[in-house]
Amino acid sequence: MSVETNKQMVKSTWEAFVKGDIKTAFANMSDExxxxxxxxxxxxxxxRKGKAAILEFARNAAKTFPNGLQTQINRIYGDGxxxxxxxxxxxxxxxxxxxxNEYCFVFEVEGGxxxxxxxxxxxxxxKELMS
Incomplete structure (x- = not known):
């Protein structure tokens, strides 16, 4: 896949994940x-290893934010x-x-x-905000 294709796939995966569309997000993730x-x-x-462990973490995070999260993507970079x-x-x-809170995610893509x-x-x- 090209860098631009990887960037678009990661962006759409993140957007699906934040919306709670786990099926779409997981379709773009390796089983491993x-x-x-x-x-x-x-x-x-x-x-966390595997989709089941990530899903459990996401469900717990959803309880922390009962009305969901609003995400503003500030920058997206791609290299290889x-x-x-x-x-x-x-x-x-x-x-x-x-x-x-500010975040930086590094996604590694293999085999699309x-x-x-x-x-x-x-x-x-x-931790301070959540306690």
């Missing part, structure tokens, strides 16, 4: 997909099989607080499917 959030927060950080999304997520937390995701976010800020 992994999703890593570096850090040491037990409910957020860690490595890597696509980087810089974005801002905003929403109302289940605890009533407003949430806004997303194989690895690395999510970089200020986990300390997220």
């Amino acid at each position: 997909v992994s999703w890593l959030i570096p850090g040491n927060l037990s409910n957020l950080s860690g490595l 099989d890597a696509v980087i999304l810089e974005l801002t997520n905003r929403g109302k937390l289940a605890n009533g607080r407003d949430y806004e 499917k997303i194989r690895r995701v690395r999510e970089y976010v200020d986990t300390q800020k997220a």
Whole structure:
């Protein structure tokens, strides 16, 4: 796949994921997909392997944001099989607080499917807002 095709596929996958359209999002992911959030927060950080583990994480995240998230994609970069999304997520937390945080996602594409995701976010800020 070309870099532009990878960028468009990742963007549409992210948009589907945020809307809760898991079927569309997962159609673009390898069966062996992994999703890593570096850090040491037990409910957020860690490595999730496979669609089932990612789905469980997404369902828990949906409970944290009962009205969903609004995503603003600020930039999208592509180089070879890597696509980087810089974005801002905003929403109302289940605890009533407003949430806004900056994210950087690195997607690795293999064979036309997303194989690895690395999510970089200020986990300390997220923890403070969620507690």
